[in-house]
Each structure stands twice: as C-alpha cells, then as structure tokens.
Amino acid sequence: GQQLNQSPQSMFIQEGEDVSMNCTSSSIFNTWLWYKQDPGEGPVLLIALYKAGELTSNGRLTAQFGITRKDSFLNISASIPSDVGIYFCAGQLYSGAGSYQLTFGKGTKLSVIP
Amino acid sequence: GAGVSQSPSNKVTEKGKDVELRCDPISGHTALYWYRQRLGQGLEFLIYFQGNSAPDKSGLPSDRFSAERTGESVSTLTIQRTQQEDSAVYLCASSPWDSTTNEKLLFGSGTQLSVL
Numbered sequence: 162g163q164q165l166n167q168s169p170q171s172m173f174i175q176e177g178e179d180v181s182m183n184c185t186s187s188s189i190f191n192t193w194l195w196y197k198q199d200p201g202e203g204p205v206l207l208i209a210l211y212k213a214g215e216l217t218s219n220g221r222l223t224a225q226f227g228i229t230r231k232d233s234f235l236n237i238s239a240s241i242p243s244d245v246g247i248y249f250c251a252g253q254l255y256s257g258a259g260s261y262q263l264t265f266g267k268g269t270k271l272s273v274i275p
Numbered sequence: 276g277a278g279v280s281q282s283p284s285n286k287v288t289e290k291g292k293d294v295e296l297r298c299d300p301i302s303g304h305t306a307l308y309w310y311r312q313r314l315g316q317g318l319e320f321l322i323y324f325q326g327n328s329a330p331d332k333s334g335l336p337s338d339r340f341s342a343e344r345t346g347e348s349v350s351t352l353t354i355q356r357t358q359q360e361d362s363a364v365y366l367c368a369s370s371p372w373d374s375t376t377n378e379k380l381l382f383g384s385g386t387q388l389s390v391l
Contacts, residue, residue, distance in 0.1 A: 165317070203279070203366050203382025204318070249317055262331070263308075263380075265317035 164188075167250050167266030174240055175274050182248060182269040183234040190252030193226050193233040194263070198247045207248075208235070242273050277301070279383035281367050287389045288357055296352045296386045300369030304381075305347050311336075312364045312385070321365075324350060325372055357390045364388070 167184045174180055184193070192211055196204035208219050210226035210233060217224055223236045233250055250266040280299040288294050300307050305326045310318040320334035324344040335341070339357075344350040354361055364387050370380040 202384050203368070205382070206380065262320050262323065263318070264320070267315070267317045
C-alpha cells in the first residue's frame with residue numbers, strides 16, 4: 162500500500178527559530194494535507210495543497226506540494242511555545258467507489274524550548 | 276454539539292472481551308471515517324461511510340473489526356475478542372460531501388483503548 166516517509170521524527174528547537182519538516186512518497190497523490198495534533202485531541206488541519214508546485218501560506222506556516230506530486234514540506238517561521246505538538250502530513254487519493262482515503266505519515270514531534 | 280463527539284474517551288478491557296466505540300458526527304456531515312492511531316504512529320485508515328453508499332471497509336485489519344452507521348448519524352466501531360495489539364486511539368472524523376471535503380474534515384478527540 163501507499164506509504165509516506167515523514168522526517169524528522171522529532172525536533173527540539175529554541176523559541177523564535179524556524180522549523181522545516183517534509184514528507185516523501187513512492188506514490189503520487191492528488192492532494193497533500195498538513196495536520197497538527199495536540200495531546201489528547203484529534204488532528205486539526207493546517208494547510209491543504211491541491212496542485213503540483215503549489216506554495217501556500219497560513220500565517221507563520223508555509224507548505225509546498227512537490228512538482229512530482231510525491232513530496233511536500235511544511236515550514237514554521239519564528240516558532241512559539243504553542244507550536245508544540247505532533248505534525249502529520251497526509252496524502253489523499255480518490256480510491257474509487259466514492260472513497261477518498263487519507264494516508265498519513267508517522268508524524269514529527271515538535272518541542273519548543275522557551 | 277459543535278464538534279465530532281466520541282465515547283467513551285477511555286476504555287480499558289480484558290483480552291478476549293468485545294468493545295463498542297461510538298462516534299457522533301457533526302450534523303449534516305455525510306462522510307464519516309474511522310482511523311486507528313497506535314502509540315507514536317500515524318493514523319491508519321479503517322473504514323469510510325458516505326451517505327447510503329456501501330462503506331469502504333478496505334482498511335479493517337481483521338474480521339474481528341466491524342462498523343455500522345445508521346443513515347447519516349451515529350456510527351459504532353465494534354472490536355470482537357480484543358487482543359493486546361488492538362490497544363490504540365481510535366479516531367472518528369466527519370465531513371460534508373462536497374468540494375470542501377478536505378478542508379472540512381473534522382476529527383473527534385478519540386477513544387483510548389487499552390487491552391490488558
């Protein structure tokens with residue numbers, strides 16, 4: 162089945178630093194999504210990307226959909242303590258019979274040192 | 276409520292027992308997903324419901340797992356004869372079925388299942 166390789170697995174950074182994480186896949190996806198998950202909660206969507214090469218920003222977050230449609234990165238600028246959490250990439254492909262399945266990476270755990 | 280509601284939030288059971296997990300989607304959301312998240316892992320797709328269409332069960336790991344949904348309302352995920360490897364957080368998500376399906380996919384807080 163489809164697999165997403167997300168890296169790094171974890172990061173420890175100083176408050177104010179920029180962060181970069183990425184996902185690669187052996188398969189092509191139609192859509193790339195980035196989520197953040199806080200402890201005890203479900204993932205919350207940060208950014209959705211629909212076109213190869215698309216670069217999208219949401220506040221301090223910037224994400225890009227790779228030209229090959231097999232990769233994506235997420236950047237966080239000027240990190241703050243509330244950025245702490247687990248970030249997941251997810252690729253979406255129409256799987257037929259009206260079903261849109263999301264394939265998730267294993268997550269990047271971000272820790273911010275004040 | 277305004278969000279996807281899951282119950283119970285925590286469930287501890289003995290190996291071999293059956294468990295039933297419940298998901299109340301957002302009113303009007305026709306699409307409903309169940310995912311499993313093992314400790315330190317990403318989310319694994321289990322099953323998908325869309326309106327009255329036949330569900331996509333391709334992610335269910337074994338015949339011990341089943342799920343039902345009545346119309347466009349409540350869904351229950353049942354795990355029979357639980358095993359220790361079933362311990363995980365089970366997440367439910369719902370969305371409207373339109374061009375905004377991706378952006379409006381909302382997750383519940385999950386049920387933490389522990390099988391002793």
